[in-house]
Amino acid sequence: MENWKDTKKGSCCLFGDYSGHRILDFDEMNEQLNQLVHFKEQEAIGMTTFQYPIRHFTYGTGPYHVILTAGTHASELITNCFLIHFMKELDQHMFLDPKQFTLHFIPILNPEGTIILTSAIRTVIPRKITPFWEELLCIQYYTNSRLEDNYVIEKEDKDNKLQMWMFRYADSNCIPKKHKQLRESVKEIIETEKLPKGAMIAWSSNGVGIDLNANVPNPRYIKAMRQKIPFYHELRLNQISMTSKGPIGCPFRSNQFQFEPENKAIIRLYKDLIKKEKVLGSFIYHACGNLIYYLDEIDEKVNKENSIQNTKYNLQIAKKYQEATGYRILKDHKETTVDYMLKKILPGTILVELGNIRSTPLSQFIDSIDLVYSHIMNDNKKALIETIEMMKKLYENKG
């Protein structure tokens, strides 16, 4: 029972790892990134609508390139925290040979969303809280969301959700004043769309209320989009429409489709790198379900010469990643996402959904239930190292 810690006042008596804080807000993330020694910060891959740089760090200078991204959906905060944790570990232990690899990290793909979301979190979970209380509040959020999910199923309830109600004082004013334009944008969205109180804690979108992964020309609910009628999730957040600007699901700003600057930037990074370098693949992190999605090009009728080899390669990567995580492997059938586009652009891309616990952004930080947090951090670290090494071997054998 090595995980039992002494119960100093204000520390903990729960099962799990409480050696430090687990939740990082936007500023803390950047502080940690600034301290990396064996990483090089490259020019930002692009700027967001409100002029936040999308930071790009590389590790190593080797011939084999890999791209890793986190935080497409801001509310999937565990992805940012995992990737930054991995970067710190890599910085310290250098367990991948920097002469062999060049790893490209985009740890905060959606800076505006991350500012909005983490500002909301800080209204209830301040920086200086003890790890024990951080855990308890995450559990409170989780248990509230469990209860609410049951109400949706059993009572067809569409009220505001208890877990959001915990954050009802999180409005645009909780965003630090230095983010003036972003604050105004969020304020306007909340007012115009009449978002329920606490909606900021569910913020997946960017600062203009567009969901980066849904930001494709033909989203799943294109009909509702065109007719400007509300469209709701079946289960979670069934009180927030996905066809208007807000925390979740809205694919574009007006009737006319346009890529958001964050997506233009990431697609450009993929395409430029593929043109110039040996890119082994990429890892895209989301946070829902302990799953690994790979692209079956044959199944999806992707019209490429190498579709058989690509599919085989994608599956080998998914299987290797599964060894260390135990995550379930699924073929991709979500062609209405930007992630799907990226998988088509770059063979060797998998989408990893961290955590088999419901309700982002807080439940994935819980450690006293099934060591959810520790498993996410440790298993995925191991999986990444082993999978990247294997990708190099496969590439060498191929060619």
Ligand SMILES: [Zn+2]
């Ligand atoms: Zn997601």
